[in-house]
Amino acid sequence: MTGGLVLEGVTAGYGSVPVLHGINLSVEKGSITAVVGANGAGKTTLLRTVTGQLRPTAGSIRLGTGKDLTRVPVEEMVRHGVALVPEGRGVITELTVEENLRLGGLWRKDRRAAAAMLTRTYELFEPLDRRRKAAGHQLSGGERQMLALGRALMAAPALLLLDEPSLGLAPKVTAQILGMLRRLRDDTGLTVLLIEQNVRSALTVADHGVVLNLGRIVASRAAAELAEDTDLRHTYLGF
Known part of the structure; x- marks a missing residue:
């Protein structure tokens, strides 16, 4: 596209x-x-x-x-x-970093491509890589914004x-x-x-x-x- x-x-x-x-x-x-x-x-x-x-x-x-x-x-x-990162981050605070990211690519049928995008997202946002299992509410404001952006990118x-x-x-x-x-x-x-x-x-x-x-x-x-x-x-x- x-x-x-x-x-x-x-x-x-x-x-x-x-x-x-x-x-x-x-x-x-x-x-x-x-x-x-x-x-x-x-x-x-x-x-x-x-x-x-x-x-x-x-x-x-x-x-x-x-x-x-x-x-x-x-x-x-x-x-x-088209992907949107809304005002206020748009992170689901009860889910972990990885769960939020996987949710962003949920609609994609090519699971191999989605997995590759997840790896790429962690490379782009190293703080998220270190906090994969942390819940959204445990993140700083900057980390939440990274997560919101990363989740949008998961949709390619x-x-x-x-x-x-x-x-x-x-x-x-x-x-x-x-x-x-x-x-x-x-x-x-x-x-x-x-x-x-x-x-x-x-x-x-x-x-x-x-x-x-x-x-x-x-x-x-x-x-x-x-x-x-x-x-x-x-x-x-x-x-």
Whole structure:
């Protein structure tokens, strides 16, 4: 499956209240695109719409393969190569590290490939390898985020969606987690859509940056260019 994601004219909201207004967004295959903006900008609504948790009232959402995701049930997304790491880690705390990881690859029919991915995940996240039998509630915040990311990778996605992965983490751990995204992009060609309030970190790791304000895209360009645009940062990003 090729990567990539294209949103065309997407409008969505809650009840009769629109939150997103005609969003046009393209995430290139093998790239990291960061969507940033203040609280209330519509970032989480955007992610919920892409993952099928919220249905758009207008527009279309397509993968690079041409597959229309607009009406795909949320539970079917993983079968189309889309994996989500939700805000708040999404770890099942009663299960062990290994049980959580195996759960991520449960739908895959090729057990040999799933076993190989488990080995690869432990190689990527060495702290998890050391704590295979530890329950989720025994992990630190950083380890839980690694576990959530590792579980998503067990599905061998073409497109990875992350919602505020740095939330509640120390700066050093945030840098480690976000740096892993670049490694995954470089090693596997993974396509990443990153929703993040930590604007500096997000724009440092991303290839492309999108600024969302009140449900509309106000800037979309190379992440490094956005980071250097003082007027835009002061107006929309608060630094």
